[in-house]
Amino acid sequence: MSIEKLLEAVKNHNPNADTNLIRLAYDFAEEAHRGQNRMHGETYLEHPYNTAMILADLKMDTTSIVAALLHDIPEEGKYTLKDIETNFGKEVAFLVEGVTKLGKVKYRGIERYLENLRKMFVAMAKDIRVIIIRLADRLDNLKTLDVHPPVKKMRIARETLEIYAPIANRLGIGEIKGQLEDLSFKYLYPEEYKYVDNLLNKFSHAKEKFLNLAIEKVKKNLKKENISIVNIHGRIKHHYSLYKKLVKYNNELPRVYDIVAIRIIVNNITDCYAVLGIIHKLWKPLKGRIKDYIAQPKPNGYQSLHTTVFSINGEIIEFQIRSEKMHEEAEYGVAAHWIYSDETQKGTVDKKTSGKKNDLLWINELNKWRQELEDNQEYLETLKIDVFQNRIFVFTPKGDVINLPDGATPIDFAYHIHSDIGNKCVSARINEKIQPLDSELKSGDLIEIIIDKNRSAPNADWLNFVKTSLARSKIKQAIRTKKGIFRWIPIINKK
Numbered sequence: 097m098s099i100e101k102l103l104e105a106v107k108n109h110n111p112n113a114d115t116n117l118i119r120l121a122y123d124f125a126e127e128a129h130r131g132q133n134r135m136h137g138e139t140y141l142e143h144p145y146n147t148a149m150i151l152a153d154l155k156m157d158t159t160s161i162v163a164a165l166l167h168d169i170p171e172e173g174k175y176t177l178k179d180i181e182t183n184f185g186k187e188v189a190f191l192v193e194g195v196t197k198l199g200k201v202k203y204r205g206i207e208r209y210l211e212n213l214r215k216m217f218v219a220m221a222k223d224i225r226v227i228i229i230r231l232a233d234r235l236d237n238l239k240t241l242d243v244h245p246p247v248k249k250m251r252i253a254r255e256t257l258e259i260y261a262p263i264a265n266r267l268g269i270g271e272i273k274g275q276l277e278d279l280s281f282k283y284l285y286p287e288e289y290k291y292v293d294n295l296l297n298k299f300s301h302a303k304e305k306f307l308n309l310a311i312e313k314v315k316k317n318l319k320k321e322n323i324s325i326v327n328i329h330g331r332i333k334h335h336y337s338l339y340k341k342l343v344k345y346n347n348e349l350p351r352v353y354d355i356v357a358i359r360i361i362v363n364n365i366t367d368c369y370a371v372l373g374i375i376h377k378l379w380k381p382l383k384g385r386i387k388d389y390i391a392q393p394k395p396n397g398y399q400s401l402h403t404t405v406f407s408i409n410g411e412i413i414e415f416q417i418r419s420e421k422m423h424e425e426a427e428y429g430v431a432a433h434w435i436y437s438d439e440t441q442k443g444t445v446d447k448k449t450s451g452k453k454n455d456l457l458w459i460n461e462l463n464k465w466r467q468e469l470e471d472n473q474e475y476l477e478t479l480k481i482d483v484f485q486n487r488i489f490v491f492t493p494k495g496d497v498i499n500l501p502d503g504a505t506p507i508d509f510a511y512h513i514h515s516d517i518g519n520k521c522v523s524a525r526i527n528e529k530i531q532p533l534d535s536e537l538k539s540g541d542l543i544e545i546i547i548d549k550n551r552s553a554p555n556a557d558w559l560n561f562v563k564t565s566l567a568r569s570k571i572k573q574a575i576r577t578k579k580g581i582f583r584w585i586p587i588i589n590k591k
């Protein structure tokens with residue numbers, strides 16, 4: 097940790113940044129957190145410092161970096177928000193206040209979850225940087241999660257996977273979304289994580305040579321056509337993202353075509369389409385796998401051309417082709433748009449000649465979105481539904497609402513209520529009718545679990561269809577206890 101390193105990271109993308117202000121914030125944070133330690137012995141300052149560093153790598157503006165350095169000071173108690181405002185101004189104080197407020201809302205069942213989400217969106221409506229700082233804050237917390245007791249660890253990881261990662265995705269910040277998901281995935285589903293990790297290692301190792309050959313061949317052919325490449329590299333799928341695909345495709349690995357992909361970054365849209373043509377001339381594309389996200393961007397703004405081809409020796413490989421600007425947006429999303437605000441403010445970039453004018457359109461879109469958000473409660477509802485599309489809500493006989501993942505079964509429900517209810521479950525009524533235990537529940541279903549008090553252990557076959565990690569781990573635990581030996585049951589059935 098050193099202020100010089102942070103300033104270097106900031107200057108990398110913003111040579112005109114106000115480094116004095118960042119220095120002052122660093123010193124102030126050091127003084128405010130002096131004597132305060134993080135649980136694993138390092139000084140507390142490491143945390144705001146790391147948070148600021150993540151934002152510097154995201155190319156965020158000076159105000160955000162300063163706010164990140166100061167974000168936990170009001171919590172510490174030595175200095176107040178007023179002190180921050182006096183020293184660093186209203187804007188910084190506003191951001192710090194927003195981040196502190198968001199930190200206070202925790203995941204406690206569905207009601208709070210909705211409330212939490214609503215607050216986040218409303219805060220974002222005022223200044224999206226609050227959310228981005230909070231995402232960076234959470235990312236650093238996840239990296240040092242080990243120090244917490246298991247219950248807290250699980251809570252933070254679940255909250256991240258269910259709230260923070262979808263929001264990072266919504267904002268198009270692919271890099272942060274991937275890291276948030278993988279870190280929480282590792283804590284929440286350690287066995288599945290290990291399985292996927294192993295798979296990724298083996299796979300990327302086996303394909304390395306062939307990927308390099310394919311990259312060389314593409315380079316040579318693009319050179320022949322006079323298309324200059326900004327960057328070409330292999331990219332490996334994130335762990336959680338691969339896991340979701342495996343679940344979707346019943347663990348049929350060959351159906352996942354994009355475990356490794358070759359990413360080609362070129363100067364402009366014309367070149368993107370030219371590259372696509374050249375690749376199709378070299379190798380035959382797979383039917384139905386050509387996707388034009390340039391003409392039709394994903395809802396979060398993602399743009400690229402994707403194609404999957406039978407390449408050297410018939411090896412199937414996905415190519416992702418995009419311009420430099422699209423690449424920045426895919427990695428940094430909405431954060432990419434703060435890159436220019438710093439410079440334009442200082443008058444160092446002439447808006448008319450910078451060629452970046454179109455970027456502002458995106459900001460305008462976002463502003464419109466914020467406006468709608470504030471005006472229109474209904475719009476807020478659609479956003480909620482979007483984030484919730486992988487969740488269902490079912491009722492207990494007493495009318496409590498239980499939140500489960502899509503595809504959950506009565507067994508998942510039973511374990512959600514209590515592990516004893518799960519272990520002793522013999523049948524289930526869905527909407528007053530007895531139904532098989534592997535039935536897929538739908539939102540609004542009323543579930544009643546019928547138990548046998550004398551039953552001592554659950555059925556191992558349930559592991560083949562339960563959807564929640566809670567049910568899985570409880571079933572395994574009960575079986576283990578009964579048998580007295582540890583037995584590892586693969587969650588994803590290997591082929």
Ligand code: MN
Nearest residue numbers: 143167168233
């Ligand atoms: Mn913090």
